[in-house]
Amino acid sequence: xxxxxxxxxxxxxxxxxxxxxxxxxxxxxxxxxxxxxxxxxxxxxxxxxxxxxxxxxxxxxxxxxxxxxxxxxxxxxxxxxxxxxxxxxxxxxxxxxxxxxxxxxxxxxxxxxxxxxxxxxxxxxxxxxxxxxxxxxxxxxxxxxxxxxxxxxxxxxxxxxxxxxxxxxxxxxxxxxxxxxxxxxxxxxxxxxxxxxxxxxxxxxxxxxxxxxxxxxxxxxxxxxxxxxxxxxxxxx
Amino acid sequence: xxxxxxxxxxxxxxxxxxxxxxxxxxxxxxxxxxxxxxxxxxxxxxxxxxxxxxxxxxxxxxxxxxxxxxxxxxxxxxxxxxxxxxxxxxxxxxxxxxxxxxxxxxxx
Numbered sequence: 001x002x003x004x005x006x007x008x009x010x011x012x013x014x015x016x017x018x019x020x021x022x023x024x025x026x027x028x029x030x031x032x033x034x035x036x037x038x039x040x041x042x043x044x045x046x047x048x049x050x051x052x053x054x055x056x057x058x059x060x061x062x063x064x065x066x067x068x069x070x071x072x073x074x075x076x077x078x079x080x081x082x083x084x085x086x087x088x089x090x091x092x093x094x095x096x097x098x099x100x101x102x103x104x105x106x107x108x109x110x111x112x113x114x115x116x117x118x119x120x121x122x123x124x125x126x127x128x129x130x131x132x133x134x135x136x137x138x139x140x141x142x143x144x145x146x147x148x149x150x151x152x153x154x155x156x157x158x159x160x161x162x163x164x165x166x167x168x169x170x171x172x173x174x175x176x177x178x179x180x181x182x183x184x185x186x187x188x189x190x191x192x193x194x195x196x197x198x199x200x201x202x203x204x205x206x207x208x209x210x211x212x213x214x215x216x217x218x219x220x221x222x223x224x225x226x227x228x229x230x231x232x233x234x235x236x237x
Numbered sequence: 238x239x240x241x242x243x244x245x246x247x248x249x250x251x252x253x254x255x256x257x258x259x260x261x262x263x264x265x266x267x268x269x270x271x272x273x274x275x276x277x278x279x280x281x282x283x284x285x286x287x288x289x290x291x292x293x294x295x296x297x298x299x300x301x302x303x304x305x306x307x308x309x310x311x312x313x314x315x316x317x318x319x320x321x322x323x324x325x326x327x328x329x330x331x332x333x334x335x336x337x338x339x340x341x342x343x344x345x
Contacts, residue, residue: 021293024315027312028266028314029285030312031267031312032265032266032270033267057270057282059284059285059286059287060284060286060287061286062286063287063289063290064286064290
């Protein structure tokens with residue numbers, strides 16, 4: 001019976017396996033549910049009935065996953081600011097296709113109108129950085145802090161934001177094609193009047209993001225709806 | 238019993254309910270789950286996921302602390318205890334609720 005429970009939880013949490021905080025909750029839940037199962041069987045329930053009653057007490061695990069922005073905080077500690085102190089640097093209009101910015105302290109750096117096609121930013125501090133009119137298509141931004149960054153008129157086609165903090169960032173009025181937001185903190189992130197096509201939001205806090213006036217294809221809409229985003233004022237195109 | 242529980246109304250009090258139970262004694266997920274059913278005479282069930290989401294929130298705020306139990310079999314359990322800040326927040330929220338309740342009772 002305990003094995004059946006393990007299998008059930010494994011499938012329920014399958015897509016969150018690489019999230020440490022969620023994994024820990026899963027283990028605690030497993031101990032809890034075993035105890036409940038035993039209680040019910042001692043109360044005289046048949047095994048199947050006891051199992052069903054037990055799994056019904058779990059509820060909606062997306063609630064737990066939403067709290068996982070703790071992870072983003074953890075990664076901020078990982079940033080090694082010593083490697084590349086470039087705070088407030090001016091990179092305007094530069095062409096750095098395929099550039100690599102790893103462990104870089106780039107708070108407030110200005111990349112406006114530069115070409116960062118296929119560039120990569122890993123574990124970098126990009127808070128308040130300016131990417132206005134910047135071509136970031138195909139770029140990857142991983143485990144980085146982006147609070148206060150600005151993306152006005154930026155090109156974000158195929159750009160991947162992974163395990164990064166995008167809280168409060170505005171993507172208003174942009175056209176996003178095949179942009180990836182994976183494990184991103186999106187509290188107060190705004191997509192007002194943004195056009196979203198084939199955009200993915202895996203394990204991101206979409207519930208906390210603002211999609212007022214956003215236009216999106218069916219796929220993106222269905223995905224966001226599944227993650228319980230507020231789409232009341234969003235439109236399918 | 239007539240009437241049903243408005244889950245929207247009660248949801249806003251989840252954290253306070255859990256703080257209140259931790260004020261009585263240190264506890265863990267399933268024990269809290271059982272306590273809520275018992276205290277509400279079976280009228281309210283807080284799902285496990287909701288309880289754990291609340292634990293995480295409260296711990297992040299510094300209102301509760303966690304520690305590992307020393308069970309020898311069946312996996313280690315995490316226990317939660319209320320922190321002094323949590324006691325303050327509990328008292329405050331309870332006062333606010335008493336006050337709100339009085340007003341709503343007058344208005345409805």
